[in-house]
Amino acid sequence: MEPDLFTAAAEDRQEKDPSTSPLAVRMRPRTLDEVVGQQHLLKPGSPLRRLVGDGAGGPAGASSVILWGPPGIGKTTLAYVVSQATQKRFVELSAITAGVKEVRAVIEGAKRAAGGYGKDTVLFLDEIHRFSKAQQDSLLPAVENRWVTLIAATTENPYFSIISPLLSRSLLLTLEPLTDEDLSALMRRALTEERGLGGAVTLPADAEAHLLRIAGGDARRALTALEAGAGAAIAKGEEEITLQTVEEAVDRAAVRYDRDGDQHYDVASALIKSIRGSDVDAALHYLARMIDAGEDPRFIARRLMISASEDIGLADPTALPIAVAAAQAVAMIGFPEAALTLSHATIALALAPKSNTATTAIGAALADVRAGLAGSVPAHLRDGHYKGAAKLGHAVGYVYPHDVPGGIAAQQYAPDEVHGKRYYEPTRYGAEARYADVVEKVRERLRGGS
Structure with missing residues (x-):
């Protein structure tokens, strides 16, 4: 596979007339020093610096690199910078559309390019977690023989999504989300640099x-x-990009929402209170405002997990698993698709039966503990798995519940100071109605009743 002449011609045309390229392409970093964010990877002597032969220690020994992080934070850009810094060919594939056939074609092309043109190849494979084990296995010979420098990107935990042989041969770099400060610096650079907008306009x-x-x-x-x-x-004919101009250009209205101010907490509070009040439409409205304002989806997911236990609890035992699954999915996929997952969870929680007994129960128990009602653990419940425990009376007289008909032994579990206290008072809402029936029977059996 000879170097792509069409791609080379396009790149040459873009270099001669940068205005033919989108701003995002024109502002693509040319060196590691121009990369915004990811400072933990860019400090002198870091593995990434050594990979491109920048600084003491020479190039890193890894024959492949795995970039792990959420979407849109520069994984492709870093791969491109590495190829430029090492003066290698850059070939990009997506695991969504490519398969073993395409990977083998790139590898064969890389061999020919190295032999015929003396040019090594960087293969950037996006979303490698979508490759099956067999597909990932097909990369191993190229990595082991260094026919290509593989740079693979994933939004999922590589320890779960990438085969061990490939992981062990790779330099794993964890990328962090870009902050507003990172993006502000990038936009200021784009506004002023000649390859960008060259100072033609300002941005209030x-x-x-x-x-x-x-x-x-x-x-x-x-x-x-x-x-x-x-x-x-x-x-x-304006020299300033006004808010109105931005809104018109991107066809979106500015949302009154400040992620660092009162609006941040007000809207988040309104979301949770709407879920608590079972107003699914209001909850979706506030969710939409948070999404449109660029709120971190992980923050929203955390609030939903709290709501599942605080306001729903045992009235619908599936609420917490739904919220936890949503948080895990959000961490894997990011926006924009994460909006669907957050909507799914918000609707389920808003329409679930409500109970705050998990909140009130632990609150009452904590209040007693903090008031000094801790007490000693009853002797028969103490650890008896050591020499001399029996002499101290530890575990003596303990009744193993599994040996008792019904599985409930009539014995004291709480310290004397809180024996007989009732912290959990179930509601009759949803699935918790079952617990309301069960808990009274259990308490009676513990007291020695039938």
């Missing part, structure tokens, strides 16, 4: 804030929206 604070909300931590999205706003401003 309110318009920048809206662009950050639109971006949602995604650098490409931020630059695309900035370019749209700049084009609209220039077309109108």
Whole structure:
């Protein structure tokens, strides 16, 4: 496989006339020093620096690199920078559309390019977690023989989604989400640098804030929206990209929501209180406001998990598993698809029967503990698995519940100070009605009744 002449021609044309490329492409970092964010990976002497031969220690010994992090934070960009810094060919495949056939074609092409042109190849494989074990196995010979430098990107935990032989031969780099400060720095650079907008327009604070909300931590999205706003401003003969111009250019209204101020907490509070009140439509409204404002989806998922125990509890025991599954899914997929998962969980929680007994029960128990009602553990419940325990009376007289008909032994479990206290008072809502019937029977059996 000879170098792609069409790609080379396109790149040459873009170098001669950068205006033919989108702003996000023009602002693509050319060196590691131009990368925004990921400072934990870019400090002097870091594995990534050594990989490109930058600094003491020379190139890193790993024959492949795995980039792990949420979508839109620059995994492709880092792969491109590595290829540029090491002066290697850059070939990109997506595990969504490519298979073993395409991977083998790239590997064969890399061998020919190395032999015929003296050019090594960087193979960037996006979403490698979508490859099956057999498909990932097909990469091993190329990695082991260094026919390619494999840079694989994944949004899922690589210890679960990537085969061990490939993982052991790779340098694993964990990428962190881009902050608003990172994106602000990138947009300021795009506004002033010649390869960007060259100072043609300025960006006031309110318009920048809206662009950050639109971006949602995604650098490409931020630059695309900035370019749209700049084009609209220039077309109108304006030297400033106003908030109105940005809204018109990206066809979205600015949302009154400040992630660092009162609005952040007010909207989050309103979401939870709407779920608690079973108003599914209001809950979806506040969820939409948080999503549109660029709220971290993991923050929303955490609030839903808390709500599942705080406001629903045993009235619907499936609520917490749904919320936890949503949080796990959100961490794997990120926006925009995570909006569907958050909607799924919000609807389920809003329409679930409600009970706050998990909240009141632990609250009452904590209040007694903090008031000094801790007491000694009854002797028959203490650990008896050591020499001399019996002499101390530990575990003596303990009745093993599994040996008793019905599985409930009439014995004291709580310390004397709180013996007989009732912390859990179940409701008759939803599935908790069953617990209300059971708990009274259990308490009676514990007291020695039939």
